[in-house]
Amino acid sequence: MLDTSLVKSLIIERSKLHMNDPKVYEYWGKLTELLSRNVEDTINYLNHCSEEEIYWLSEIFEDISAKVNCQKYIECLKKLDKKYSNLNLSMDIKVAEEWMEG
Template identity: 40%
Template sequence: MNIYNQITENLEERRSINEEDDFGLERSWEKLTNILSINESETISYLKNCSKEDLLLISSVFDDVSEKLQSKQFISCLRELDKKYPELQLTFFIDDAESYIQK
């Protein structure tokens, strides 16, 4: 299964989880983090082409993905998306994700 299908499946599953199901949410976030950390270029490609709604869901794992990828290109992609969708108010999440990159 390619990364696009894996992310789509994960996000569909995530949408079905009750917001009060902490264990279910945590498991979904962990799975999504692992998927997004497999291949940096495919992840960036996916993010550049996904919907606002998907991007907003994915923003909850920006920091974990950043920690695994250790990629300035990933952060640059997020900054571009922040400009594209200012109404999502992603700056805080992106700043936090950037702090996970080791200097």
């Protein structure tokens, strides 16, 4: 079962860091690990995320994709791209698809 409160707190902590802070990679690693454990839980979680949460998680879409290797996950990302069109997730999704194929 996905610990959504932990994911949310990691997103908040990550959002407070400067983009060049080396600690960013620690958060990416923790979030990727949590969100790669169970793809169904992850998809369910992503479908209920806020726009801001999706913004921060989009940094690791491709990392999750490489670990879960699941077309349903990619379809979820495409739905999020339509739902939050101003986030311009298309490039992140394209890279996630490539990582899944590779």
